[in-house]
Amino acid sequence: MSVRAGREFLAIPGPTTLPDEVLRAMHRPAVDIYSGPLLALTDGLLRDVARVFNTKGRAYIYISNGHGAWEAALTNVLSRGDKILVLESGRFAIGWGDNARRMGVEVEVLKGDMRRAVRPAEVEARLKADLRDNKSAGTIKAVLVAQIDTASGVVNDIEAIGKAMRAAGHDALLMVDAVASLGCMSFEMDRWGVDIAMSGSQKGMMSPPGLSFVVANDRAREVHKKADLRTPYWDWTDREGDQHYQKYAGTPPEHLLFGLRQAIDMLFEEGLENVFRRHDLLAEATRRAVGVWAEGQAVGFNVIEPAERSNTVTTVLIGGGHDPVALRAYCDKKCGVIVGQGIGELSGKAIRIAHMGHVNAPMMLGTLGVVEMGLGALGIPHGKGGAQAAIEFLSEQVTA
Numbered sequence: 001m002s003v004r005a006g007r008e009f010l011a012i013p014g015p016t017t018l019p020d021e022v023l024r025a026m027h028r029p030a031v032d033i034y035s036g037p038l039l040a041l042t043d044g045l046l047r048d049v050a051r052v053f054n055t056k057g058r059a060y061i062y063i064s065n066g067h068g069a070w071e072a073a074l075t076n077v078l079s080r081g082d083k084i085l086v087l088e089s090g091r092f093a094i095g096w097g098d099n100a101r102r103m104g105v106e107v108e109v110l111k112g113d114m115r116r117a118v119r120p121a122e123v124e125a126r127l128k129a130d131l132r133d134n135k136s137a138g139t140i141k142a143v144l145v146a147q148i149d150t151a152s153g154v155v156n157d158i159e160a161i162g163k164a165m166r167a168a169g170h171d172a173l174l175m176v177d178a179v180a181s182l183g184c185m186s187f188e189m190d191r192w193g194v195d196i197a198m199s200g201s202q203k204g205m206m207s208p209p210g211l212s213f214v215v216a217n218d219r220a221r222e223v224h225k226k227a228d229l230r231t232p233y234w235d236w237t238d239r240e241g242d243q244h245y246q247k248y249a250g251t252p253p254e255h256l257l258f259g260l261r262q263a264i265d266m267l268f269e270e271g272l273e274n275v276f277r278r279h280d281l282l283a284e285a286t287r288r289a290v291g292v293w294a295e296g297q298a299v300g301f302n303v304i305e306p307a308e309r310s311n312t313v314t315t316v317l318i319g320g321g322h323d324p325v326a327l328r329a330y331c332d333k334k335c336g337v338i339v340g341q342g343i344g345e346l347s348g349k350a351i352r353i354a355h356m357g358h359v360n361a362p363m364m365l366g367t368l369g370v371v372e373m374g375l376g377a378l379g380i381p382h383g384k385g386g387a388q389a390a391i392e393f394l395s396e397q398v399t400a
C-alpha cells in the first residue's frame with residue numbers, strides 16, 4: 001500500500017521546487033536577440049544579481065551549471081603555476097580546487113573535515129605563515145571557500161574568514177561558492193571583503209538548472225587583466241562588450257532569463273530579509289525534528305556544532321546498521337517525497353533534508369512527517385515526536 005498520489009515533493013538540495021509563476025514565465029515564444037525588451041531584461045538581471053550578492057561589483061550570467069561558474073571564476077583571475085588555498089568543510093570547495101588543479105594551478109588544502117566549519121583562526125595563521133616564509137610577498141593568490149557545503153550541511157562564516165585574511169595582512173583574493181546559499185541567507189560581498197563569488201540558478205534562486213552567476217569587484221577585475229588562464233567563453237572582458245550578444249558569448253538563454261526574472265521578482269516581493277527568516281525558521285524546525293529523532297541513537301546530525309548547521313540543508317546520519325537508502329525509497333515510493341541522498345564519504349550513510357528555495361511550512365512539515373513515518377515503518381530507532389517538535393517550534397515563532 002502507498003499513500004503516494006498527486007504532485008511529488010522534491011526535498012533534495014537542488015534543483016529545488018520551481019514556483020508555478022516561474023514555469024509560466026518561461027512558457028512563451030522566443031524573441032529577437034539584437035533589439036527590443038531582451039536588452040533591458042539583461043540589464044535588469046545583471047543589476048539585480050549583483051543586488052542579491054550585495055555588491056557594487058560587476059555581475060556576469062553564464063549558460064552553465066555551478067561547475068561552469070567555478071571555471072569562469074578561476075580562469076578569469078588565475079594563471080598557470082599560481083598557488084591557491086582551498087578551505088575544506090565538506091566536498092564542494094575541494095571539488096572547485098580540483099578543477100583548478102586540472103588547469104595547472106597549484107592547490108593547497110587547509111585541512112578540515114565533513115563535520116565542521118572552516119576555522120577562521122587557522123586561515124589567518126596559514127596566511128601569516130605564507131607571508132613570513134616568503135618574506136612578505138605571499139605566494140597564495142586566492143582563497144576558495146563554500147558558504148554552505150551541500151554535502152556536509154555546514155555553513156561557513158564568510159565575514160569572519162574575510163576578517164581573518166585582513167588580520168593576516170594578506171592580499172589573496174577571497175573567492176566564495178554561494179551555490180547552496182544565495183537567495184537563502186545573507187551574502188554581503190562588499191562588506192565582507194569578498195572579491196569573487198559565484199552561484200547557480202537551481203537552488204535558492206528558484207529557477208531551472210542551467211544559469212550561473214559570477215560577481216567580481218574592482219580588485220578581481222584588475223587581477224583579471226594579467227590572468228593567463230582566460231578563455232573566450234568565460235572571459236569577463238569579452239562579456240563587458242557593448243553588444244548584447246557578447247554578454248552571453250552567443251545566443252542568450254532567453255527562457256531561462258524569463259524564468260529568472262520572475263524568480264528574482266518573487267524574492268524581492270517577499271523581501272530578502274523575510275526570505276532569509278523563512279529559511280531560518282524552516283531549517284530550525286527541521287533541526288528540532290532531527291534533535292528528537294536523535295534520542296533513539298541511530299539517527300544524528302552530521303554537523304557536530306549546532307551553530308555550524310546550515311539554513312538550507314540538514315545532513316542526517318543514519319547509523320546502527322540501518323539503511324538510509326531504504327529510508328529514502330520509503331519516502332519516495334510510499335509517500336511521494338524525494339529526500340536527498342548522502343554524497344561523497346557520506347554516501348550510504350546519510351540522508352539530506354533540503355529546506356531551500358521555494359519552500360513553506362506545509363512542504364517542510366510534510367517532509368518531516370514522512371521521514372518520521374519512514375523511521376517508524378522501517379524500525380529505525382528514533383525519539384518519537386520529531387515532527388511534533390517542529391510544529392511546536394513553528395507555532396511559537398509564527399504568531400497569530
Ligand SMILES: Cc1ncc(COP(=O)(O)O)c(C=O)c1O
Nearest residue numbers: 065066067092148150179180200
Ligand atoms: C555548494 C555547491 N557548489 C557547487 C556545486 C556544483 O554545482 P552544479 O551541480 O550546478 O555544477 C554544487 C552542486 O550541488 C553545490 O552544492
